[in-house]
Amino acid sequence: MEASEQPPQMEIEGEDIPIPVAKEPPKIHRLDESVVNRIAAGEVIQRPVSAVKELVENSIDADSTSINVVVKDGGLKLIQVSDDGHGIRCEDLPILCERHTTSKLSTFEDLQSIKSMGFRGEALASMTYVGHVTVTTITKGQLHGYRVSYRDGVMEHEPKACAAVKGTQIMIENLFYNMIARKKTLQNSADDYSKIVDLLSRFAIHHINVSFSCRKHGATRADVHSVATASRLDAIKSVYGVSVTRNLMKIEVSDDDPSTSVFEMDGFISNSNYIAKKITMVLFINDRLVECSALKRAIEIVYAATLPKASKPFIYMSIKLPPDHIDVNVHPTKREVSLLNQEVIIEKIQSAVEFKLRNSNESRTFQEQSLDPSPSSPMATIKDSPISPSATGSKSQKVPVHKMVRTDSLVPAGRLHAYLQVKPPSNLERNSGLTSVRSSIRQRRNPKETADLTSLQELTNDIDCSCHSGLLDIVRHCTYIGMADDVLALLQHNTHLYLANVVNLSKELMYQQALHRFAHFNAIQLSDPAPLPELIMLALKDEDLDPESHENDDLKEKIAEMNTELLKQKAELLDEYFCIHVDSLGNLSRLPVLLDQYTPEMDRVPEFVLCLGNDVDWDDEKNCFQSIAAVLGNFYAMHPPLLPNPSGDGLQFYKRRIPSSGPEDEGYSSKSIEDDAMGDDFEHELLLEAENAWAQREWSIQHVLFPSMRLFFKPPNSMATDGTFVQVASLEKLYKIFERC
Ligand code: ADP
Ligand code: MG
Numbered sequence: 001m002e003a004s005e006q007p008p009q010m011e012i013e014g015e016d017i018p019i020p021v022a023k024e025p026p027k028i029h030r031l032d033e034s035v036v037n038r039i040a041a042g043e044v045i046q047r048p049v050s051a052v053k054e055l056v057e058n059s060i061d062a063d064s065t066s067i068n069v070v071v072k073d074g075g076l077k078l079i080q081v082s083d084d085g086h087g088i089r090c091e092d093l094p095i096l097c098e099r100h101t102t103s104k105l106s107t108f109e110d111l112q113s114i115k116s117m118g119f120r121g122e123a124l125a126s127m128t129y130v131g132h133v134t135v136t137t138i139t140k141g142q143l144h145g146y147r148v149s150y151r152d153g154v155m156e157h158e159p160k161a162c163a164a165v166k167g168t169q170i171m172i173e174n175l176f177y178n179m180i181a182r183k184k185t186l187q188n189s190a191d192d193y194s195k196i197v198d199l200l201s202r203f204a205i206h207h208i209n210v211s212f213s214c215r216k217h218g219a220t221r222a223d224v225h226s227v228a229t230a231s232r233l234d235a236i237k238s239v240y241g242v243s244v245t246r247n248l249m250k251i252e253v254s255d256d257d258p259s260t261s262v263f264e265m266d267g268f269i270s271n272s273n274y275i276a277k278k279i280t281m282v283l284f285i286n287d288r289l290v291e292c293s294a295l296k297r298a299i300e301i302v303y304a305a306t307l308p309k310a311s312k313p314f315i316y317m318s319i320k321l322p323p324d325h326i327d328v329n330v331h332p333t334k335r336e337v338s339l340l341n342q343e344v345i346i347e348k349i350q351s352a353v354e355f356k357l358r359n360s361n362e363s364r365t366f367q368e369q370s371l372d373p374s375p376s377s378p379m380a381t382i383k384d385s386p387i388s389p390s391a392t393g394s395k396s397q398k399v400p401v402h403k404m405v406r407t408d409s410l411v412p413a414g415r416l417h418a419y420l421q422v423k424p425p426s427n428l429e430r431n432s433g434l435t436s437v438r439s440s441i442r443q444r445r446n447p448k449e450t451a452d453l454t455s456l457q458e459l460t461n462d463i464d465c466s467c468h469s470g471l472l473d474i475v476r477h478c479t480y481i482g483m484a485d486d487v488l489a490l491l492q493h494n495t496h497l498y499l500a501n502v503v504n505l506s507k508e509l510m511y512q513q514a515l516h517r518f519a520h521f522n523a524i525q526l527s528d529p530a531p532l533p534e535l536i537m538l539a540l541k542d543e544d545l546d547p548e549s550h551e552n553d554d555l556k557e558k559i560a561e562m563n564t565e566l567l568k569q570k571a572e573l574l575d576e577y578f579c580i581h582v583d584s585l586g587n588l589s590r591l592p593v594l595l596d597q598y599t600p601e602m603d604r605v606p607e608f609v610l611c612l613g614n615d616v617d618w619d620d621e622k623n624c625f626q627s628i629a630a631v632l633g634n635f636y637a638m639h640p641p642l643l644p645n646p647s648g649d650g651l652q653f654y655k656r657r658i659p660s661s662g663p664e665d666e667g668y669s670s671k672s673i674e675d676d677a678m679g680d681d682f683e684h685e686l687l688l689e690a691e692n693a694w695a696q697r698e699w700s701i702q703h704v705l706f707p708s709m710r711l712f713f714k715p716p717n718s719m720a721t722d723g724t725f726v727q728v729a730s731l732e733k734l735y736k737i738f739e740r741c
Helices: 033-044 048-061 090-095 108-113 123-130 180-189 192-206 232-240 293-306 342-358 378-384 416-420 426-431 454-465 469-477 502-516 532-543 553-569 571-578 602-615 621-636 649-654 684-712 731-740
Strands: 066-072 078-083 132-138 145-151 160-162 167-173 211-216 224-226 248-257 261-270 280-285 314-320 437-440 479-483 488-493 496-501 523-531 587-592 725-730
Touching: 033 123, 048 066, 048 078, 048 123, 048 167, 048 192, 066 192, 090 145, 123 132, 123 145, 192 211, 192 224, 192 232, 192 280, 192 314, 224 232, 232 261, 232 314, 248 342, 261 342, 280 293, 293 342, 293 684, 314 342, 454 502, 454 621, 469 488, 469 684, 479 684, 496 502, 502 621, 502 684, 523 532, 532 553, 532 587, 532 602, 553 571, 553 602, 571 621, 602 621, 649 684, 725 731
Parallel strands: 066 211, 280 314
Antiparallel strands: 066 078, 078 167, 132 145, 132 167, 145 160, 211 224, 248 261, 261 314, 437 523, 479 488, 488 496, 496 725, 523 587
């Protein structure tokens, strides 16, 4: 093969001008069969774990109830798979390891109804081309078994009679002994054993009527050990541990309409308390262990948007389709399959997952509550994650350069943090004023009651009708790069860069959410109910230029009293439809959750209550709902925190005023900031609070706002022209400029 790749070269020495020479076409010849087989083998057995997968699948096909795997040197020295299945007939042994010999398929049409994992008759043959294979097997009713070794597809000797226990044992030694380059790469990577353990863990939780074990050669303890059971959850518990099963929810979805899709899915998915470093997705389609990146991504997106803190879920799914709706013959290692109506199926599963996550709040404890109060970063909770024992807290990690390219809009959070090594969200979340807020669960109301409120339908229709399709595409597929200033975020969409006003965006998103979740909110419970009159007084004083003046206090008190009365009168409506709870004494005690994992800034409660009293039109139903949703939207929007941003000019604000200054000295100390940035001239506590508030906000923008917008937001037409989105550059043009530099 190598020889044929280089066409013959002709050099004419002593000539100034090269004369074009008619090149002879290279000769085509038939490859030696052993070369063909070795090339094919390298494709089927890509690494030790692929050999294990083939062998275990053969054991499952042989109706085994117990499968044991032993591995030495990550599988390069030895892989041994023993089962108690039906065994192999002695007379079949001579052709067992030839290519395309199988007991599972006769005609091509059989593929349409195939139930076994294997069908190509290639796996064992391939192994003999890249390793030394020895088979020991016994069939039912025989007094003894047979053992025979293979090389390059053929027996090395006649099968020898030997003592054997029920079933088959297949041993591969010296894998890739004749493929030096591959062996070297694999020796260096050294992680195949963990891949093998992972593989068997996956098989073990699906084939629950089979017991599996996997251990290193010479080790007494197995790294995977499952016993046959009737309960899937027990199987998951024995393999992944109780810390995983404790946080799992059952999920089922099916469709039986041939015009859309026909399938059944059942599985388990993790809830908001499951925190892990990476997603675990175990997917079986018609009992085949496969990968489906489209489905995985669809689920990841839902988690990122609904449970940003638990966005690396554990997923086990088993999908069953009619055999003729699935093509198993699309990948040499059978790792992928193709499905009829794949998109519809994925969409249905995605919605089912989303529905499950949204409705699972009964069992939910919020992260804020469960955080360990120790000073270490909350990221350390990852350490407790059952499936990532190697996680070592939040130590800053070096980012490989190749990871610094930000191109994938589907990474919901963007990757700017990879460049900046920003402090983890950590203590920010803990100190962000959430201490005064406790999330609690509200009983769900009957959705029927509200489904037919025409005014609400009109409002949600208005949102759908005025949705701008171009902006929708940007919102769905953009990558968040970072904050350009206090209100503008930089986004990349295809090759364009945009500045987007996060205050406008979040205000509108919250407004839409308030209407979409209408009457179905979970609640944020205030630990200390807040008296409305005091809140309103606070808000009115805030509006004054001089907060110390007591001028018009009487008037303010009157307004506060009247507004409180008004809100008390409207308490039932506010509570029923918007989960804003005002008790009979006029205390505010509950607020709605508009976006999961997001709590508004409590500093804005006074302003919110004042607006609720002043800005709502209580007379017309549609206007009433719209204006309450708008007031909520404004309150929950991600405004810049009230404390100035300490990372810019705002730092000035935190300098201590010099106490001995004259009465007219309203300014700050004149010492330069650089001189004493770390000195005592700063209000450290305030500064820290401000830093936390700003970092918390940026975290929410990146991890809550943008992922949620991707799922739920319908950008109104007005945003195309009101400055909410501004295109700042096209990368193609920038590249042209850089090229010239
Ligand atoms: P395939 O699984 O595609 O048929 P393989 O090369 O994996 O091809 O296996 C060839 C044949 O060997 C199988 O069809 C099966 O009849 C037999 N075989 C392989 N492994 C086992 C086993 N563990 N127990 C019983 N029969 C086996
Ligand atoms: Mg097979």
